[in-house]
Amino acid sequence: MMERTYAGTCVYCSDQGYLTELEQWTPEIGKEIAAEEEIEMTDKHWEVIKYLQEQCKNEVALSIRRVGKSGVVNIKEFYALFPGGPLKKASRIAGIPKPVSCI
Amino acid sequence: MKNILILGAGTSGTMMANHLRKSLSKDQWNITIVDKEETHYYQPGFLFLPFDIYKPKQVKKSIDKFIPKGVNLVREKIDRIEKDSDQVFLQNGEIISYDILIIATGTDIAPQEIEGMQSDNWHKDVFDFYTFDGAKNLRNKLREWEGGKLVVHICEMPIKCPVAPLEFAFLADSFFINKDMRDKVDLTFVTPMDGAFTKPTATKELNHLLEEKNIKIVPNFNIEKVDNENKKIVDYGGAEVEYDLLVTVPTNMGDPMIERSGFGDDLNFVPTDKSTLQSTVKDNIFAIGDATNIPASKAGSVAHFEAEILLENILRFIDGKELKASFDGHANCFIETGHGKALLIDFNYTHEPVTGSFPLPGVGPLRLLKESRMNHFGKLAFRWIYWNMLIKGTHIPFVSSAMSTAGKDLKEEETPIL
Numbered sequence: 001m002m003e004r005t006y007a008g009t010c011v012y013c014s015d016q017g018y019l020t021e022l023e024q025w026t027p028e029i030g031k032e033i034a035a036e037e038e039i040e041m042t043d044k045h046w047e048v049i050k051y052l053q054e055q056c057k058n059e060v061a062l063s064i065r066r067v068g069k070s071g072v073v074n075i076k077e078f079y080a081l082f083p084g085g086p087l088k089k090a091s092r093i094a095g096i097p098k099p100v101s102c103i
Numbered sequence: 104m105k106n107i108l109i110l111g112a113g114t115s116g117t118m119m120a121n122h123l124r125k126s127l128s129k130d131q132w133n134i135t136i137v138d139k140e141e142t143h144y145y146q147p148g149f150l151f152l153p154f155d156i157y158k159p160k161q162v163k164k165s166i167d168k169f170i171p172k173g174v175n176l177v178r179e180k181i182d183r184i185e186k187d188s189d190q191v192f193l194q195n196g197e198i199i200s201y202d203i204l205i206i207a208t209g210t211d212i213a214p215q216e217i218e219g220m221q222s223d224n225w226h227k228d229v230f231d232f233y234t235f236d237g238a239k240n241l242r243n244k245l246r247e248w249e250g251g252k253l254v255v256h257i258c259e260m261p262i263k264c265p266v267a268p269l270e271f272a273f274l275a276d277s278f279f280i281n282k283d284m285r286d287k288v289d290l291t292f293v294t295p296m297d298g299a300f301t302k303p304t305a306t307k308e309l310n311h312l313l314e315e316k317n318i319k320i321v322p323n324f325n326i327e328k329v330d331n332e333n334k335k336i337v338d339y340g341g342a343e344v345e346y347d348l349l350v351t352v353p354t355n356m357g358d359p360m361i362e363r364s365g366f367g368d369d370l371n372f373v374p375t376d377k378s379t380l381q382s383t384v385k386d387n388i389f390a391i392g393d394a395t396n397i398p399a400s401k402a403g404s405v406a407h408f409e410a411e412i413l414l415e416n417i418l419r420f421i422d423g424k425e426l427k428a429s430f431d432g433h434a435n436c437f438i439e440t441g442h443g444k445a446l447l448i449d450f451n452y453t454h455e456p457v458t459g460s461f462p463l464p465g466v467g468p469l470r471l472l473k474e475s476r477m478n479h480f481g482k483l484a485f486r487w488i489y490w491n492m493l494i495k496g497t498h499i500p501f502v503s504s505a506m507s508t509a510g511k512d513l514k515e516e517e518t519p520i521l
Contacts, residue, residue: 061398064325064339065259066369075327079339085323086339 006032018091018098022056025095034093037082041093045081047072049094056096062087063099105132107417108191108201110181110360112138114146114403114494115392116207117169118410121496124171126418135175135199137191141166144235145489146263147403147482150270150439152238153245154278161486163235169494181208184364186385203387203417206373208358210263210393210401212237216354217258218328229329229349232271233263241350245278250287251347256336257294258326260301261370262355263393263401266448268292269299269309270439271350276316277441291319293336293344298322302455305448308472312440355401357394372396377452379426380413387420389413398452399432407493408433408504433506437482445478447471451506457513462501464510471511 001020004013007028012020017033019025030049034041051072055062064087068075082089087099107123109116120136127134148162170176180194184204191199212233214220220229230244231237255272262268272292279285292299292313299309299320313320327339335345357371366384367373374383375395382388391413392406399405408430415428432452437445447469448456460467468477492499 063259063369069369075325075339079325083340 014098016098019095020097022053022095025053030093030095033095037089037093039082039089039093042081044073044077045093048078048081048090052090052094052096056094061099062091105202106200107132107134107203107205108199109134109136109205109207110138110184110191111207111209111358111394112136112140112143112166112170112176113207113209113392115209115394115406115410116205117143117166117494118407118496119205119207119391119413120174121169121171121494122410122414123417124173125496126414127421129173133175134173135177135201136170137177137179137181137193137199138166139178139180141178142235143169143494145486146233147489148486149232149235149238150267150274152235153232153241153271154274155242155246156274159235159239164490171495181358181360182363183360184388186364186366186388189387201387203420204389205413205417206361206382206388206390206394207392208360208394210355210357210372212353213356214351214353216356217326219331220329220351220353222329222331224331228334228347229331229351231351231353233267233352233355244348248348250279250284252289252291252345253348253350254291254293254336254344254346256292256324256326256344256349256351257296258352258354259295261401262352264436265301265400265402266436266438268294268352269313272318273312273316273441274439275350276318280442289319290317291321291344293321293324295325296322302450305456305472308446309438312474316441355393361394368396370396377432378429379416380409380430381416381420381426389417397430397432399430400434400436402434402436403489403493404435405433407499408435410496411498411504431505433504435502437478437485439479439482440474443479444474444476445482446474447478447481449506449511454506454508454511454513457511459511461510462507464507466510 003010011024067078078086091099109119123134142163143166145162148157151157182192182194184191189201212231226240230241232241255268257268279288298306300306324338327337329336335343337343361367361371373390373394375390375397377397380389382390391409393401412428412430416426435449437447439445450456459471461469461471469481
């Protein structure tokens with residue numbers, strides 16, 4: 001656990017840079033984390049972020065498959081929006097924990 | 104008379120039939136178990152079949168042999184569960200009513216989920232080893248294969264026995280060295296995960312072993328399709344890995360019957376309380392083993408520990424008491440590392456695998472997370488334990504359903520992992 005400053009606000013993060021308190025998250029913080037991931041946010045990006053946050057609040061375990069079936073994006077589009085590791089990057093930007101879809 | 108109905112006579116269902124028949128009065132409770140199959144496979148043996156270490160007959164026995172007297176075995180396909188009327192519809196039109204239902208229908212491979220996987224090349228140069236046929240066909244292929252690019256691959260998590268693909272890679276290394284052709288084989292391990300395994304400390308040890316055995320690792324690879332023409336697998340991000348022989352673990356899914364019953368998650372696993380093993384679908388429906396969606400490994404050892412907890416909770420449910428027994432996610436797995444050695448890992452929901460001794464603290468004789476010959480013999484001995492004790496519901500000495508931290512080197516790990 002450590003503290004980091006995004007958009008002038010001090011927030012708690014895990015060692016891997018994921019916010020530990022979703023309440024501390026703001027769109028400005030999300031935007032700065034996205035910049036770290038070299039992603040420029042568009043409306044579609046925000047739509048995905050909103051979906052992930054809702055799922056997290058409802059305690060639904062997230063996986064790339066689930067996001068692909070969400071109706072928000074398909075898997076191909078998800079990769080295009082967040083190249084490399086879409087679920088990990090998008091979760092970081094959304095201020096939710098690193099997904100533990102693997103057991 | 105009241106009725107308990109168990110769906111599936113695999114590892115979990117058979118254990119529950121044995122446990123329940125011993126615990127419930129025959130005058131009060133009928134126990135019925137439904138399974139379409141005739142053969143009970145020792146699934147851990149599928150790992151050894153491709154390398155001619157086990158013979159096919161060592162991994163199969165008749166299902167009937169392990170169903171205790173006083174339990175009614177129905178050999179028929181299941182169409183669906185009607186949870187509102189507490190009934191199960193079979194495909195022959197028969198209807199079975201129940202007071203308590205236990206879903207133990209396991210998980211199966213679903214190669215059809217990946218584009219191009221189940222083509223004309225399936226079981227010719229693209230193989231699974233999670234089915235009896237897959238393992239046996241792969242054995243025939245490996246007997247005559249002359250070398251090239253061997254890719255061991257996981258499609259997506261969760262899968263049954265998450266260490267099996269790694270063990271396959273280790274055993275392949277050993278197999279080709281023994282055949283004096285290791286220099287002709289380029290071995291690559293491709294996984295959707297960050298590294299070799301799902302838990303950090305074990306991943307460190309296992310990544311090191313991969314390196315030592317000259318097995319390349321390609322992490323974070325989420326397969327989109329198999330390109331049969333150009334013999335390569337392609338990731339959603341555009342990355343590609345070429346193969347001459349692809350040994351893949353396809354997407355694992357629960358029984359399609361779960362979907363037909365109108366519940367189950369994206370992968371047809373039953374929504375289940377991870378502590379009590381009661382489904383969240385309805386109070387009188389319980390689930391066990393690979394069929395559940397709980398965040399524990401899909402493995403026989405997990406099913407064994409779950410069975411002791413589920414028995415206690417079903418007895419409490421029958422007595423109208425609050426469910427109390429709590430499953431901690433305990434898993435205990437041998438990892439074959441080749442050349443007659445193996446590792447042993449022991450972990451649960453909150454404690455990742457670490458080094459130490461097992462099952463007797465400070466004594467062993469088994470070593471945790473370290474390669475040893477004794478661990479390998481432990482793995483081989485397990486086949487006997489499986490057929491003679493485990494599925495008959497006999498308690499295994501020194502190994503309790505709740506994980507023990509005694510004898511473990513926990514210094515490095517203060518915080519829970521989940």
